[in-house]
Amino acid sequence: MNVPKELKYSKEHEWVKTEGKNVRIGITDFAQTELGDIVFVELPEVGDEITANEPFGSVESVKTVSELYAPISGKVVEINEELSDSPEFVNESPYEKAWMIIVEPANSGEMDNLMTADLYEKMLNED
Amino acid sequence: MHSQDQQLIFEMSQPGRIGYSLPELDVPETDLSELLPDEYIRKEEPELPEVSELDIMRHYTALSKRNHGVDSGFYPLGSCTMKYNPKMNENVARFNGFAHIHPLQDESTVQGAMELMYDLQQHLIEITGMDEVTLQPAAGAHGEWTGLMMIRAFHEANGDNNRVKVIVPDSAHGTNPASATVAGFETVTVKSNESGLVDLEDLRRVVGEDTAALMLTNPNTLGLFEENILEMAEIVHNAGGKLYYDGANLNAVLSKARPGDMGFDVVHLNLHKTFTGPHGGGGPGSGPVGVKSDLIPYLPKPIVAKRDGEFVFDYDRPQSIGRVKPFYGNFGINVRAYTYIRTMGPDGLKAVTEYAVLNANYMMRRLSEFYDLPFDRHCKHEFVLSGKRQKKLGVRTLDIAKRLLDFGYHPPTIYFPLNVEECIMIEPTETESKETLDDFIDAMIQIAKEAEENPEVVQEAPHTTVVSRLDETLAARKPVLRYQKI
Numbered sequence: 001m002n003v004p005k006e007l008k009y010s011k012e013h014e015w016v017k018t019e020g021k022n023v024r025i026g027i028t029d030f031a032q033t034e035l036g037d038i039v040f041v042e043l044p045e046v047g048d049e050i051t052a053n054e055p056f057g058s059v060e061s062v063k064t065v066s067e068l069y070a071p072i073s074g075k076v077v078e079i080n081e082e083l084s085d086s087p088e089f090v091n092e093s094p095y096e097k098a099w100m101i102i103v104e105p106a107n108s109g110e111m112d113n114l115m116t117a118d119l120y121e122k123m124l125n126e127d
Numbered sequence: 128m129h130s131q132d133q134q135l136i137f138e139m140s141q142p143g144r145i146g147y148s149l150p151e152l153d154v155p156e157t158d159l160s161e162l163l164p165d166e167y168i169r170k171e172e173p174e175l176p177e178v179s180e181l182d183i184m185r186h187y188t189a190l191s192k193r194n195h196g197v198d199s200g201f202y203p204l205g206s207c208t209m210k211y212n213p214k215m216n217e218n219v220a221r222f223n224g225f226a227h228i229h230p231l232q233d234e235s236t237v238q239g240a241m242e243l244m245y246d247l248q249q250h251l252i253e254i255t256g257m258d259e260v261t262l263q264p265a266a267g268a269h270g271e272w273t274g275l276m277m278i279r280a281f282h283e284a285n286g287d288n289n290r291v292k293v294i295v296p297d298s299a300h301g302t303n304p305a306s307a308t309v310a311g312f313e314t315v316t317v318k319s320n321e322s323g324l325v326d327l328e329d330l331r332r333v334v335g336e337d338t339a340a341l342m343l344t345n346p347n348t349l350g351l352f353e354e355n356i357l358e359m360a361e362i363v364h365n366a367g368g369k370l371y372y373d374g375a376n377l378n379a380v381l382s383k384a385r386p387g388d389m390g391f392d393v394v395h396l397n398l399h400k401t402f403t404g405p406h407g408g409g410g411p412g413s414g415p416v417g418v419k420s421d422l423i424p425y426l427p428k429p430i431v432a433k434r435d436g437e438f439v440f441d442y443d444r445p446q447s448i449g450r451v452k453p454f455y456g457n458f459g460i461n462v463r464a465y466t467y468i469r470t471m472g473p474d475g476l477k478a479v480t481e482y483a484v485l486n487a488n489y490m491m492r493r494l495s496e497f498y499d500l501p502f503d504r505h506c507k508h509e510f511v512l513s514g515k516r517q518k519k520l521g522v523r524t525l526d527i528a529k530r531l532l533d534f535g536y537h538p539p540t541i542y543f544p545l546n547v548e549e550c551i552m553i554e555p556t557e558t559e560s561k562e563t564l565d566d567f568i569d570a571m572i573q574i575a576k577e578a579e580e581n582p583e584v585v586q587e588a589p590h591t592t593v594v595s596r597l598d599e600t601l602a603a604r605k606p607v608l609r610y611q612k613i
Contacts (some may be wrong), residue, residue: 039603062599063525063542087604 002029002123004071004095008111009120010071012053015095016114019102022077023111026099027059027090030124035061038090041083043100048076050103053109057100059090068100074111078102133593136186137578140176146183174612193593195537196407201563204553205509206300206348208378208400209407215470216403216463225462230454232286234439241438244431244455246289247465248415254468254476255394256387257417262456263427266373266412269451270395271306274416276448277425278340278369278393279310283448284425287367291341294368296325298349298544300375303342314338319546323349323502330362338368345389346507348552350487352379360390369393369422377401379484379507380558382477392419402464413460426554427451430434475573482557483508486564490555493568497575501547508556514549522578522585524549529596530577530588532572 007015013031017024032038040060050056056076068076079101083089089098105111115123159168178186195202202209220226224239234241248260264270272412275293282290292398293307294315304314315333325345334341341363345353353359360370372391378401379388386394398413399406406412418426428447429440440455471479484507491500491510498512526553528538540552555564577584589595 037600037603045237060603062603064545088600 001033001121002095003117003121005117006071007095007117008071008114009117010069010114011123012069012071014069014071016071016111017099018111022102022104023072023074024099025071025101025103028092029094031097032091032094033065035064037060037062038046038087040058041087041090041100043079043083044076044081048119049106050074050076050101052113059087070103072103072105073107074103074105076101086101128542134186135175136178136183137612138174139178139182139186141201142177144177144179144181144182144228146166146178147366160373194408200535200537201555201559201567202368202407202537203555203567204407204537205350205511205539206375206543207374207407208397208508208554208556209537210378210400210403210556211558212403212405212463213275213467213470219466220447220459220462225459226335234437238438240458241431241440243462243465244436244458245433247461247468248431250465250468251396251415251417253590254381254385255372255396255417256385257391257394258387259426260415260417261426261430261462262413262415263450263452264414264416265452265457266399266410266414267373267395267397268302268414270397270416270532271302271373272310273369273427273448274371274393274395275306275310275312275340276417276451277416277418277422278310278371279450280425280446281369281422282339289337290368292335293339293371294333294341294363296343296347297546298323298347299329299342300344300348300373301543303373304353307342317341317463319347319349319606322504323347323351324353324355325359327355327358327362328360331389334368336365336367338363338366340369340371341395342371342373343391344373345386346376346379346509348376349502349511350376350379350506350509350552350554351504352507353501357388364390366511368563375400376508379544380482381480381510382473387417387419393417398460398464403467404460404463411457411460413457415456415461418601429455431455479557480508483555486555486559487553489561490553490564490568494553495573498551498573509552509554511544511547512551512553514548514551517575517578517585518549520578520582522582524551526585527551527571527574527578528589530542530574531570532586532592534567534591536567536570569601 007017009015013028015026036057038061043057044072050070052070052073054070056070057068059066080099171434179440197211228237244262248299251260264273292315293312294317295303299318307314317333318326318329345356347353347365361371369392372386372392372394374394374396395414396418398404404413424446425448427450428444429442430443432439485507487508487510491506498517501513514527524541532540539555542550543552574585
């Protein structure tokens with residue numbers, strides 16, 4: 001399972017990458033494996049506020065629809081428009097091509113609640 | 128190379144071939160342009176397939192042989208109650224007095240049909256323990272929406288405008304949150320505990336002054352009876368909310384326990400499931416809704432009432448949420464349900480539940496040696512297994528379902544409920560014999576062994592069907608929804 005060291009992770013299998021004052025968010029390699037082939041990605045709109053641990057969108061795979069839980073709170077400043085036409089990016093490239101949203105965090109302290117790659121990997125192995 | 132019976136009927140077309148003959152015109156011929164404005168008259172012939180009568184018969188007979196229905200084989204699709212539909216239902220539904228009447232006929236000329244509707248309402252009241260029933264909703268989800276709209280009207284009539292939330296368990300049927308959303312509510316999820324039942328602490332946490340209702344099916348989608356239902360009802364009622372019963376799983380409690388006695392305020396029934404309307408091929412369904420007395424004013428209108436020995440459509444219901452369907456519901460399905468209830472009788476309906484529960488428990492116990500059983504306790508009419516053990520061998524639940532096709536079975540429901548990993552949900556129903564159950568169990572055991580010894584056979588299944596594994600991903604990502612001539 002691919003768990004890049006430089007990213008932070010949530011219990012709900014989202015990854016978070018710090019980029020200057022903003023963060024980039026997507027779902028992990030483990031999450032896409034569990035979900036199976038993704039056929040649709042529903043994202044918020046630019047300008048929407050998202051709240052930590054609340055749903056901000058959903059991903060639909062051949063077998064199920066799952067909500068996407070916000071790892072942190074903040075304002076959506078950019079979304080990955082390509083995912084509407086190419087949901088397969090989530091399976092092919094969860095950490096690169098399938099980034100989902102870029103958020104301006106409301107409270108930078110929330111980043112401390114996220115897991116390091118080592119901790120996330122440990123959680124996966126426990127399950 | 129396609130064999131002829133795999134062609135589309137359009138591909139079989141040969142110019143000039145004809146499969147019909149029309150009778151001679153027996154009315155005066157009129158020029159179409161005198162009847163319709165020019166823009167509504169088509170200028171080109173429609174491109175209909177040109178085939179002989181024999182071509183048509185062979186084409187559709189070949190297609191019909193590829194269907195799978197309860198009449199052709201075992202169909203243990205969890206939560207769908209795919210039981211045998213007695214053919215007597217069909218005979219009765221074809222009686223002239225039921226099949227050849229018109230919904231706009233004067234009431235005095237359709238008293239027999241109205242008596243059936245009235246009696247069916249009374250039977251459903253007795254079966255569910257409610258105070259009044261509407262037969263209008265077309266199917267289950269429509270019944271859910273109708274029930275929620277009545278709950279909304281009730282709260283609004285009490286000036287209680289802040290009740291905007293509907294609570295649903297994490298194991299709920301997907302229609303519950305969907306119906307709540309369509310009815311204008313927000314949904315809130317209540318968790319299940321490790322026994323598979325609603326977590327009472329979590330329920331206490333989520334109820335409040337904004338609670339409109341709790342939607343629940345009992346037994347729940349794991350096939351487990353919510354033992355704490357009376358306490359749950361008290362929690363929700365004390366908060367001012369209503370209790371909604373999703374009747375999808377009524378096959379497990381028929382003539383044994385009544386939603387009305389459990390504290391439910393609104394109930395919908397799937398007559399096409401528990402009460403043997405044909406389903407699985409597009410219906411139609413029928414989803415009557417029963418309510419307790421304080422919700423009666425809000426029922427859709429009309430309902431069938433009896434006055435001075437005559438049956439009438441009662442429209443004088445000023446607080447009604449209105450009509451939810453043209454005319455009076457799916458009458459033909461209601462005739463079938465009525466026939467079923469009357470032919471079974473109270474003792475027969477009790478036996479339905481007993482055999483449905485016995486069959487499910489028998490299968491669960493025999494299969495639990497070969498598949499993980501997440502909740503090891505007696506089930507009701509259905510049970511869930513988990514394919515976790517097989518997943519470790521590289522065989523997913525989807526593969527197991529596909530492999531069952533090779534044995535001639537309709538697979539169980541899979542990946543639902545969502546709170547069980549690699550879920551396999553099996554509902555045998557009461558109408559299957561022990562021999563049928565044993566054959567299916569043997570197939571499941573063989574598949575479990577194949578997963579260990581020869582996983583490719585399962586991963587690449589099905590092998591014996593007309594088409595093998597379909598590309599479901601491509602179908603969902605790039606759906607082709609209609610035939611186009613290239």
